[in-house]
Every structure is written in structure tokens, then in C-alpha cells.
Amino acid sequence: MMRKYIAIAAVALSATACVSTSDVEKLQSQISDLQDQIAQLKRTASSKEEVQNVNTKIADQTQQLLKSNAQLVTKVDSIEERMNSTQGSVEQTNYRLDRMVQQLTQAQHDIEELKTAKPAAAPAAVSAAPPSSAEVTVAPATSGESPVDLYQTAYRDYQRGNYDLAIAGFKELVQKAPKSDLADNAAYWIGESYYSQKKYREAIAQFDSVVTGYPKSDKVASALLKKGYAYIQLGEKNMGIVQLQYVLHEHPTSPEAAKAREELKRLGVNSK
């Protein structure tokens, strides 16, 4: 600002060399301009205090904002903490439930065994019913192995990498005890065993049957996601993308959605 003022003064001085009335008028108007400018300058100078005030105010507000921001962060933290501990108790509950399901399935099996073992005449009554087509072939003569035993044996085979045995075991379970609470898990593990063998077509079909057969299972989101991965493994990128987008659509808040989003990003596809 001062630099401009000095420049104008210099112009005024150089103008005194040869003076006319029009020159004087010009000079006067210039001076009045200058006076205006000085007045304005004075005004801005006085508003410096205001600026100071505003600044302090802003600083105060910033402080306050920061404080409330910090409070927000702590709040978010404590919410996250609460969510974590909720997640923890959900996990605990799920675990207990899983155990109880196994016990229940075992108990049901034991009761069935007792029932069929007692009255030897019972099977005759069953066969008296009209034979409903050839589907009565059912599972091979029950070895008496409970669903829990079947599940554990098959899972053991899976862990040891004996995927064919694992698939056979899990299939037997699904066949023998389709209503048992282990059936959806078994169905998922059949898919995962095929996936492990790189038999992606079979895996896709199996993951489908998890979704259609057990729509309320906690394995559905995983099955859908793995189905998408299987297509990508097969080189059928478009089918894979559709599948991953379906995961986002159906289970938007699940961890599987986060995985799907990441995979889509890797494939160069935008997603919400």
C-alpha cells in the first residue's frame, strides 16, 4: 500500500515542471483522490483492530472446533470400542451356539438311533407307504455315524488336504441331515474343497447351492464372494465382476463387501 502512495507522489512532483489551469485541476482532482485514498487507508488502519478481534474470534472458534473435534474422535473411539466389544460378544455367542448346535445335532441323532433300534417293526411300516418314485435310494445304509462325527471327520480330511474325502464326507452329511444346523457349513466346505482343488466350475455350482439351499446361513456372503473369485480364476472376468457387484448389493455392510470392493478396484471397476 505504501509503495503505491509513494508512486503517486512522484507523479505529482514531476508534473510541476510546466503548469496550466487544466494541469492544476488535474492536480487538484489527483490530490482529492489521494486524500480519499489516505482516508481509506486510515479506515483500514483502524479496522486493523477489528481484524485483530476477528482473528482472536477465529482462533477461539478454531479452538472450540478442535475441542469438539477431539470430543468427536473420542466419541467415535468409544463407539468403536463398544462395537468391538459387541463384536466380541457376538463372536462368543456364535461360538456357544455352534457348540450347542453340535450337541443338539448329536442328541437328535442319538434319539433317532434309539427310536429305530427299539421297535424292529418300524421299518416295515415305513415301507408300507407308497414308494414315491426311485428317489428313495437315500444315503447308503446308515453307518450309525452321527452328523457331528461326519462333520468332524470331513473337516479333518479337509485340513489334511484330502479334499476328495472331505467332499464325500460333507456331502454325506448334507444328504443324511439336510435340516441339521451343520448342513450349511458342510455345503460351504464342499465348495471350498472344490475351490482348493482348483475345480472352479464345481465350486461355483456348490456355492450356488449354499445360497439357494441355506439363504439365511452366515456363510452366504462368503459363498457369493468365493463364487465371484472362482469366475475370475476361470478367466471369466465379466461374470466375476457381476458376481462381486451382487455381493455389494446384497450384503453392503459385510466384510465380504469390503473384499468385493477391493477386488473390483483391482479389476479397474468403479464401485460405491
Added chain:
Amino acid sequence: MRQTAFAVLALLLFPAVPLCAQTQITSTIDPTKAASVLRIAIPSPEMTGVTFTDVDAPLFKPLTRDISESGIFAIAPLPPNVTITPEVLQRINAQLLLKLAVKKEGEDFVLEARLSDATGAPQFGKKYRGSAAALTRIAHMVAADLVRSLNGKPGPFLSQIAFASDRDGHWEIWLMDWDGGNQRAITHHGALSILPSWSPDNERMVYTSFAGGTSEMYVISRRGGARTRISTGLALNTSATFSPVSNDIAFVGSVAGNPDIYVIKDDGSNRRRLTTASSIESTPEWSPNGRQISFTSGRSGSPQIYVMDAEGTNVRRISFDGDWNDDATWSPDGEQIAYTSRVNGRFQIRVANLITGESRILAGEGSNEQPTWSPDGKWLAFQSNRSGKWQIYRMRIDGTGIEQLTSSGENKDPDWSKKSE
């Protein structure tokens, strides 16, 4: 120096030479009996051109120790100065007799081992040859062959344990035999180098080092030599572990300070992120079939063990006892997981059965952490500060037979080789 000793050993160890036609590695002993303990008599060795002190510490001590710790044999004590006859063997209730003969051929030692049953019928026989530096290795080979001749599996005697030690002033990666013998440094970074993990073929190790100023993963041969840095493009780069079925490495990487589990090829390509939670995820470990990965996560408020499919899906929590669980590691059959579990404010080793869901606490005094399974699944090595310093210990999976394996400096991060040989 030790590396040259190994190279020499490789040249000198002749292929197994059956001593006579009927002494192949087949056994007439009922294999169902092999599950129970067999009593074996081991008389003083026959020596030609060799003194007992030449071979006692490097050969006989480790051999008899291996045999007595095999879980298959118990050594039947022989009365002194008695000619061995079937009657003597019967009197001490020995079912087997191991005769050893050592002679010197030039610079080499030649050891003949012959196993017979109490009637004198030969069970097994083999000749071993090597330099003085190779004698202990030979001892472990004899033990492995003996056990294999009876149950078809070599036992843990030829396996190795990698670990980190600060005994030379810096934390470096070290190796030792299964019994704590033959401890040698593999890295010489002169900078913090920790957390070694074996490749499935027992040839390489991946570990974390600050050699370049920040924490990075390196791969090195078990024979030492040149190391390769795996460039991940992430921060942290730690807890690396080889897949048992591919050249994938699972590790903990971080972006903007949030550690997650990642997988990357050992050449640094094809990096994939497996976990996406906002909590801290750490210590990944592959299941033996390479299709599952266990890890530690704070998503429930305290660190707990979780298992996911190798694609990062199907996550489920598997630790429910203890308020702090970490360092999960799978048994070779994939059925059990051992981990560090805080019980009454102290860290202990817990072994959990994944099939039945049952778990039990092992070990005792001090803090006991970072378990690792022997390749035969019968032993666990771990680190403990029970002596006031961190040292590596070994115990049977039922918690018995605890033995301290290291004593020089402080020693941590044990990782047992994946293969028995």
C-alpha cells in the same frame, strides 16, 4: 566355516549302503507295537583307531539322547562288562539291540549301525561316513533311520529351528539342530533382524530386518549367503510366513498406520490385501494345506485368534479362552493350533483342537510365548523368560520333557522347519 563343513559333509556322506541283503529298512516288528515304547540296549561301541573321547560328545551323546527322546524307544541299561547274549537281553527286558562300530578311514569316520531284535535277528543296518565336523549330523541321521525303520517316519532329529539371537550384540537370524546343538548365525546385517520363518522345502527363510533403516522382509538360504529384499510398497512388512503349497508369503503390512494381513509372491508381485477391518491385524500363519490363514485381530476389543480362507473370506474366531491370544501356529496335521494365551495376567502356551474346540494350557513358570510345532507334530518349541532372560525351550505337546535349548544372550522367535529332513 560351518557352511564349508556342511558342503564337505554333503560330499562325504555316501548313499545308504545296506550291510547285507536281508537288512533293508523293513522291520519284522509288529508296527502296532511301535506305538508303545520299545526297550533298546545300546552297548559301548566297537572302536578301531578311534578313542572314546573322539566320538562321545559329538556322536554317542546326541544319538542316545535322540533315541531316548524319540518316544518310541527306552534305553535298557546294560550291566557293565557283560557279553551280550539273548539271555542278558531278556534279563534286562530289552526287545532290541543296537550295535555300533566306529573306525577311522583317513580323515573320515565310518560308523556302522546294526539293529537286531532280542533273538539276534537283524532289523536294520546302515553305514555312515563323514568328517569329524559331521559326526553330530550323523548321530541325528542314525536316530532318524532307526525310528523310520520302525514306524516309517523319520522323527524330528534332522529338523532345524530358526530363531533370533542378540548374543553378538545385534539381533540376527540363527539356526540350531532340534536338540539345541550346532547353533550358527545365518545373517550378519548388524541391524535388528527378527521373526524368521521357513519355506516349505526347508531351503529358505523369510524374516524381518531393519538393515535398510526401515522394516523390510528378506529371503535368505538356510546356508546363508545373499539375501533378497521383497519390495511390497507398504510399511511395516513383518511377520512374514511362506505358504506351504505355493510361493506366496503372508505378512503384515500397513497403509496409513493401519496394519492388515497381505499376501505377496516371493518375487514381490501380485500383492493382495486379505483383511480390511479398522482394527490391528497381525501374525498370519498358513494352515498346512495352504487354504486357511490364521491371524490375530483386535476387532473384538482384545487380541484374539481368527481363521480365514486363503482369499480372506469366511472369517471365524477360534480363541475363546484368555483375554489376550496371539502367535497362532498350526499342527502339521492341521487339527490343532498352538498359541500364546494370557491366563491370570501371564502368557502361556495354549493348544486348541480345531475339530472339537477343546483347549488346554501348557508350560509353566514365567512368560511363555510364540510356540512352533516340530514337523512330526510331537514337540513344541517356544520362548520363555522363566530364567530372567528370553530363551528358547522345547517340550512335548503334552507339556512334559521341557528342555532349554539356548543360553547365550537372549533368544526369541523360534520357527521349526517344516520338513523332518
